Amino acid sequence: MAQAAAKHGENHAHGHDHGHHDPQEMKILGFWFFLISDVILFSVLFATFIVLRDNTAGGPILSELIKMPGVIAETFILLTSSFTSGLAVLAMNQGKVKQLISWLAVTAVLGASFIALEVYEFIELIHEGFSFTTSAASGAFFTLVGTHGLHVSLGLIWMIGLMLQLKKRGITDVTRGKINVISLYWHFLDVVWIFLLSIVYLLGVM
């Protein structure tokens, strides 16, 4: 806060941009607040899952159905995509637009394979009789994991849109702000996945 205030004062001392404030900096702060709200959203879903996970109503039990190899593969793919999105930001900071777009493309491909694996996992579970409507536990599982998957999917559409904008406009103050924001978002989804892995899958099979 103190830093922000100091910077704020400085902006005015130099008097540039006619008393207006750095819009990119504000967008990133706003996005952090959005992420806080998303943390709360996931926390509620985690709480719901933890409360309801044993309420299987005589139906199939998740921990007996989980196939860890698939989950481990998903984890590695998503962690790698977080790393490549970091490389994209590095390329951006060096001003290399082509490299930036390629790293984003790699990130998007990894994200899409994560989604594909997740959908496959869901279909397998449904075949085993563990579907959305089976019990409170199954509904809580699909909602929690599915919400993360939905976040990743929306991130993919967003990323493709940004790649098109980068192609047209190159690296400007505005596109730089947008890339910074999506990379924040992507890392955040990775963190959420770590919690999913620990609470839903690892604690489930242990």
Place this chain on the structure above:
Amino acid sequence: MLEGLKEFASEFFVTGDPLIYGAMVAIGITMITIVAVLTYFKKWGWLWRNWLTTVDHKKIGIMYIIASIIMLFRGGVDALMMRLQLAMPNNEFLNPEHYNQVFTTHGTIMILFMAMPFMFGLFNVIVPLQIGARDVAFPFLNALSFWLFFLGAMLFNLSFVIGGSPDAGWLSYPPLSELSHSPGVGQNFYIWGIQISGIGSLATGINFLVTIIKMRAPGMRWMKMPMFTWSVFSTCIIILFAFPILTVTLALLFLDRFAGAHFFTLDLGGNPMMYINLIWMWGHPEVYIVVLPAFGVFSEIVSTFSRKKLFGYKSMVFAMLIISFLSFFTWAHHFFTMGSGADVNAFFAVTTMLIAIPTGVKIFNWLFTMYRGRIRMATPMMWTLAFIPCFIVGGMTGVLLSVAPADFQFHNSYFLIAHFHQVLIGGVVFGYFAGLYYWWPKMFGFQLEEKLGKWAFWTWNIGFYVCFMPQYAVGLMGMTRRLSTYGWDTGWWELNFVSTIGAFLMGVGFLFQVAQIADGIRKYKSLKASADPWDGRTLEWSIPSPAPEYNFAITPRGDDIDEWWEEKERRAKGIYPPEQPLEPIHMPKNSGIPFIMSVFWFIAGFGFVFGWLWMAILGLAGVGICMIARSFSYDTDYYIPVDEIKRTEASLRGSV
């Protein structure tokens, strides 16, 4: 074909109740009149350019307040219908089902579609002016928030004539709100109306947090910030943490109803208590969300109309921040009787009682501010004074309710109803009225005449006590809430009859306010307000009324608490700030996307309500296209040239 259509219409529209036929006709006539007037005066273009697409925070604020007052009318009519039904024993004015719908929509509308938008209206109009900013942090998002709220509210209100209203109570506890007990579409209207407007509320919370953190005038450090802005800041913190809980809770309930999940059902492992915990984790902080800005309003008014600095500025700030923190640790006091056990009940009883301490600090600060002040009895100050005893009584009955063992007696009785109306009307509604009267000249550029305002004040206040004091008594006599009728043998009817008279007196008060505003609009030319009609203390009074679209021609400084007051003192001593050259001002461009995107949300919501998946997908696709269109548009701002600023300032002030 015709038969099929007839059958569809009889299910689609609500039929069989003369009250609702009357409402349908009234809605029809109003809509036709609006369309006819706009067409006749050729105002469609004006409406679109100046209002529907605006990103100006002051106009958005005004739209919020207008929508909120319309909702106050609707929620108020609901209240009067309930009071009519309860005025006499064995009354048959409303049947039980209709009565359930009326109390459900009354509660939902008053909290979510009246109090919230009124509050956001005041945020929007005042916060940027108080901190010396030209806009909010995200003007486009701000417009989107408003339209999401507005179309969410319209979707909710539609349930009245199309499909049927929700009737499971304002917080829609399962299993009442589940498909098994509410098979109609009313509950879906509830879910989607609130969900859509709730997204807007969350966005507003984020928007104002960033605005207050990043856009304060140079020199305005945290402890120099005006008190209303502080109250908005602490409110937005609560919004940020509470509203996502509501979003998820409603989404889960919808998944139960729409997709066959079992989160809160009675069968297949569902747990209704889970819902009740979650909804109150949002719901209790929500009441602090709406009351803290009212505290901010009172702080501004007490100090302005006592012509004194606010007493105990720092303790006021800490009290507010402590309230926003504690508000998250009280939710379980809403179900002391549901078997949580003595330890849990004791914890929540203590945290609930603790909130009385910072609130008491604030009350004493206001009293000490008035002590030896030169008090002026203008309407904003009168509402503030009326609030204090009202809130003290409401607070004390609240402490009674927070005693867990005693709560077993009060629970779900009219005592509780009287308590929360006392704090919500006495605190929130009185506060927002005070704020509306106080900032009216700044919003519209003219002052309201006080005479009708004083009539409104007295009828409201007398009506308030006549309405709610008997309810404490009748509650202690055993009358429970949500009761649609009772017999002569209960001995409740005299008190209920008096209470109904009080409710109608408040209705008369509302009519006086409408008359006062209409009268003001009629005479606005002769009532023109100066920049600083109340001899104010904060920066919003340093610019013309109404404020020009760029707010401040020259960015002000905010080195002192009550900066504008200090500036006036300095000017009286002949010390003027150095002349600064005007510079072009950077402003956001209007955009139609927020309105169009919200219409698509409305379409999606309507599709989900009726389970028409094609319509829901169409709506969501529209939302997605609007988001992409926004992301791809780069030409979103412009500069106001110096000449134009000079012209505007000259016409507003007479000279620059």
